[in-house]
Amino acid sequence: MPRPFPPVEPYASGLLAVGDGQRIYWETSGNPDGRPALCVHGGPGGGGRRASRTLFDPEVYRIVLFDQRGCGRSLPRAADPATGLEHNTTHHLVADMERLREHLGVRRWLLYGGSWGSTLILAYAERHPERVSEIVLAGVTTTTPEEIDWLYHGLRRLLPGPWEAFRDALPEGERDGDLVAAYHRLLNSPEEAVRLAAARAWCAWEDAVIAHEALGRPGYYGDRTDDALLAFARICAHYFTHRAWLADG
Structure with a gap:
């Protein structure tokens, strides 16, 4: 996949408590005053590939990445068999995205993702169409x-x-x-x-x-x-x- 823009490092990151004892990792890079763009990773459970940052012009976009429940840097980790998955569903992830949007003070954002990410983006956009400015999908999957x-x-x-x-x-x-x-x-x-x-x-x-x-x-x-x-x-x-x-x- 082409990487048209140079690597950038996050200027802010954290763990956001989203309920059910879950905390999701998030980070932002690029222009703090730029157009918000959320990268939604695949899998499910794949974790946010940090190279996604380089798909966006860091001078134009406020680039947001997050790890979905149980994977990447989010806690607790699903690798631990003691971590139950009953609170890890598509509907929970849609709600997490909306909590993250509110936490970051974003009014509307572009959604980018592929594979499982495209399913989650479409589910979120159907639930919260007023919060979506654009959608860019690659390797489209609807998980039928x-x-x-x-x-x-x-x-x-x-x-x-x-x-x-x-x-x-x-x-x-x-x-x-x-x-x-x-x-x-x-x-x-x-x-x-x-x-x-x-x-x-x-x-x-x-x-x-x-x-x-x-x-x-x-x-x-x-x-x-x-x-x-x-x-x-x-x-x-x-x-x-x-x-x-x-x-x-």
């Missing part, structure tokens, strides 16, 4: 049941070897059903070794998929720390098992 099924089952037609490895990392009796639900169970196992093996297998599949995209690269997901792998995979499986709490269509 059909999309989830294609990513974790249908793509075996194009990537049979990596998909078989993804399937075969599951216990033998769970390889013929809902793979996402089976991984969800493993990623919430009381045994750390089971959780970590499942997270690594999940991210190996994600890497195999994205490596074939025009802007993808090998290791995009798998090159993270164990904690980040666990948070990402556990949150993904949690959201996709529940179809992102969104009505189809």
Whole structure:
């Protein structure tokens, strides 16, 4: 992905309490008096990739990044099995974005994101259209049941070897059903070794998929720390098992 603007560092950051014992990490960079632009990361559970700052002219934009619940620098971390995910849903994240907007004193902002981020942006914009000035989406995903099924089952037609490895990392009796639900169970196992093996297998599949995209690269997901792998995979499986709490269509 082209990086047209030079790297910038945040001039402000913090942890915002959003309820349910959750605190989300946020940061702002660029022009404090510029046009507000919120970068909404993918995953879910991917954490804010800081390189997103360089997509915006720092002289023109007030660039806001945040880590969604349970991932990145937000607390508590979903990598910890003691961290419940019952307060981590699409509706909670929409509410968090609105709290962040109010906290930063933003009236309206541009929303930028891709993949899962595009789903969350659209959900927020439908809930709070008066707070959105523009929307820029890349790699558009709406997290429908059909999309989830294609990513974790249908793509075996194009990537049979990596998909078989993804399937075969599951216990033998769970390889013929809902793979996402089976991984969800493993990623919430009381045994750390089971959780970590499942997270690594999940991210190996994600890497195999994205490596074939025009802007993808090998290791995009798998090159993270164990904690980040666990948070990402556990949150993904949690959201996709529940179809992102969104009505189809």
